[in-house]
Amino acid sequence: MIRTLAGKHPARLGLALLGLGILVLVLVPLIASSYYVSVLGEALAFSMFAISLDLMWGISGVLSFGHAAFFGIGAYAFGLLTQDLSGGTATYIAVLAAIVVPALFGAGLGYFTFFSGVSGPYFAIITLVVALILGQAATSFPHFTGGLNGLYTAGLVFEVPGAQIDLSDVVTLYYVALVLTVLILFGAIGLVRTPFGQGLVAAGESETRAASLGYNTALLKTSMLAVSGAIAGLAGALYAPMAGFINPEVVGLTLSTNVIIWVALGGRGVLVGGVIGALIVAFLSSYLSGNVGHLWLLALGVLLLLVVLFRPSGLLGSRAIRRIVGSA
Amino acid sequence: MQSGELSAQPRQSPPGVALLEAVALTCHFGGLKALNGVDLKVQSGELLAIIGPNGAGKSTLFNVITGQLRPTSGRLKFRGRDITGMPSHRLARLRIGRKYQVPTVFGGLSVRSNLTAAAYGRSSFGRLVWRPPGVRQRVDHLLEFLRMSARASDAAATLSHGEKQWLEIGMVLANDPELVLLDEPTAGMTTQETRQTEALLKELAAGHTVVVIEHDIRFVREVAQRVVVLHRGRVLADGTISEIERDETVRDVYLGRSA
Numbered sequence: 001m002i003r004t005l006a007g008k009h010p011a012r013l014g015l016a017l018l019g020l021g022i023l024v025l026v027l028v029p030l031i032a033s034s035y036y037v038s039v040l041g042e043a044l045a046f047s048m049f050a051i052s053l054d055l056m057w058g059i060s061g062v063l064s065f066g067h068a069a070f071f072g073i074g075a076y077a078f079g080l081l082t083q084d085l086s087g088g089t090a091t092y093i094a095v096l097a098a099i100v101v102p103a104l105f106g107a108g109l110g111y112f113t114f115f116s117g118v119s120g121p122y123f124a125i126i127t128l129v130v131a132l133i134l135g136q137a138a139t140s141f142p143h144f145t146g147g148l149n150g151l152y153t154a155g156l157v158f159e160v161p162g163a164q165i166d167l168s169d170v171v172t173l174y175y176v177a178l179v180l181t182v183l184i185l186f187g188a189i190g191l192v193r194t195p196f197g198q199g200l201v202a203a204g205e206s207e208t209r210a211a212s213l214g215y216n217t218a219l220l221k222t223s224m225l226a227v228s229g230a231i232a233g234l235a236g237a238l239y240a241p242m243a244g245f246i247n248p249e250v251v252g253l254t255l256s257t258n259v260i261i262w263v264a265l266g267g268r269g270v271l272v273g274g275v276i277g278a279l280i281v282a283f284l285s286s287y288l289s290g291n292v293g294h295l296w297l298l299a300l301g302v303l304l305l306l307v308v309l310f311r312p313s314g315l316l317g318s319r320a321i322r323r324i325v326g327s328a
Numbered sequence: 329m330q331s332g333e334l335s336a337q338p339r340q341s342p343p344g345v346a347l348l349e350a351v352a353l354t355c356h357f358g359g360l361k362a363l364n365g366v367d368l369k370v371q372s373g374e375l376l377a378i379i380g381p382n383g384a385g386k387s388t389l390f391n392v393i394t395g396q397l398r399p400t401s402g403r404l405k406f407r408g409r410d411i412t413g414m415p416s417h418r419l420a421r422l423r424i425g426r427k428y429q430v431p432t433v434f435g436g437l438s439v440r441s442n443l444t445a446a447a448y449g450r451s452s453f454g455r456l457v458w459r460p461p462g463v464r465q466r467v468d469h470l471l472e473f474l475r476m477s478a479r480a481s482d483a484a485a486t487l488s489h490g491e492k493q494w495l496e497i498g499m500v501l502a503n504d505p506e507l508v509l510l511d512e513p514t515a516g517m518t519t520q521e522t523r524q525t526e527a528l529l530k531e532l533a534a535g536h537t538v539v540v541i542e543h544d545i546r547f548v549r550e551v552a553q554r555v556v557v558l559h560r561g562r563v564l565a566d567g568t569i570s571e572i573e574r575d576e577t578v579r580d581v582y583l584g585r586s587a
Binding site for chain 1: 394395425426428432435436446453499
């Protein structure tokens with residue numbers, strides 16, 4: 001069905017489905033309880049995070065096994081800068097820092113890895129270690145980061161010209177998350193369609209071949225890691241006021257693994273796939289854990305197993321859907 | 329300006345300087361001397377064929393010229409400039425292009441995207457994000473030239489072996505190098521496909537300097553102006569095809585056995 005429709009008007013069908021999905025998300029706060037709005041809001045922050053991972057793993061062919069490092073740096077940059085200064089300009093600076101600091105961190109990490117020829121599993125291991133070190137650092141300096149108790153990030157007000165955005169209001173925060181996620185999604189799709197993005201897709205398939213066409217693959221991958229870090233950091237800054245507090249878990253291994261699961265589930269290399277994966281897992285975890293307790297983890301495990309066995313490129317990973325979604 | 333992005337801009341080499349020059353080029357893998365002092369000059373505009381038995385060092389020579397391997401010793405010059413040990417992408421930016429022996433198109437990208445990616449390969453970083461105009465038409469022309477317009481949006485992985493070879497030659501054209509290295513462009517092709525490839529190569533040779541590795545002597549006779557025979561990592565003979573075919577040593581090590 002989808003295949004034949006996609007054959008005729010692939011881009012139009014993809015946009016229509018995407019528009020429908022966004023419309024449903026816009027209407028959710030009108031019908032759902034505030035509990036589900038907060039669950040979905042958090043899932044949107046995680047969706048942005050999943051997009052950032054897919055830009056590296058799905059598009060550029062480089063798996064980061066410690067991507068929470070960027071998410072966590074963003075969350076901590078936001079949390080630390082909003083600690084003592086309240087509202088107004090401070091929140092601007094905090095958001096800016098949550099984007100710029102992880103971007104610079106990504107650029108630095110890329111410089112020391114990609115330019116030295118580190119790739120594949122070695123890059124995955126290095127990022128894993130980076131996330132572990134940062135998680136340990138967040139624990140080990142309690143005066144600075146609040147240690148295991150974490151930082152309190154609730155009750156913030158974001159001032160824009162002529163209005164105040166109350167970041168403690170669940171619905172407001174939800175819409176902020178929705179707008180940002182949609183912007184990031186379309187921005188990322190646009191980026192993948194540029195020659196820069198296509199060069200990275202090419203390098204992901206064969207680095208040697210891309211280099212022999214003139215692509216400086218180390219530079220391209222480093223730039224993409226900076227972009228990916230910026231998006232992950234913004235997602236972390238968005239997550240902080242939603243959760244109300246941040247602790248070393250936002251920078252550690254569990255979140256790094258979760259984001260890989262979201263992308264693998266939804267479809268690697270199809271940017272919207274990570275969004276779908278994050279939403280499905282959020283829904284499962286909140287709905288099922290209410291009904292079947294910890295068995296939901298088992299359900300998630302079984303689902304992931306089925307996807308990996310029968311749709312190895314993820315739920316949206318088929319070529320036909322990849323085309324209607326429009327990336328790669 | 330815009331068309332200059334992709335079309336050939338032949339730069340003048342200083343008079344008397346070869347386009348590519350290898351001086352005592354050596355490449356050892358442990359005890360194996362894959363290249364053992366190769367001296368070779370390639371003049372601008374010529375079509376040179378390299379032949380030789382398996383293991384003679386032909387592909388190693390290409391790998392060294394395109395930066396996939398570092399030579400153990402010896403020098404490599406392009407337009408008189410020392411390029412020994414430069415990384416692949418910089419050599420490509422100097423306009424040294426290559427077609428691999430096994431077709432290495434990007435299978436997950438469409439046919440059109442493969443050509444577009446090749447066309448942008450040497451662009452500066454800024455131009456990769458702000459795509460310059462003119463590329464699309466150029467890719468359209470190439471699709472027509474390759475007779476692949478109907479397959480433009482198919483994934484390159486779905487092409488036949490021959491089509492992949494042509495697409496890769498198309499990618500070399502889109503990338504527009506000055507020196508083109510072709511590694512066995514007719515390997516695994518039917519007679520008819522080989523004919524079509526000859527036509528493509530003649531087109532390629534019209535605007536480029538071409539060095540081609542080929543086993544098919546009939547093909548070499550058809551296209552090459554000059555033939556270099558490699559044997560055990562050294563240049564055994566260098567001349568026109570009739571000179572090479574008359575050469576006693578060459579007959580012994582190569583032609584005699586395979587012809």
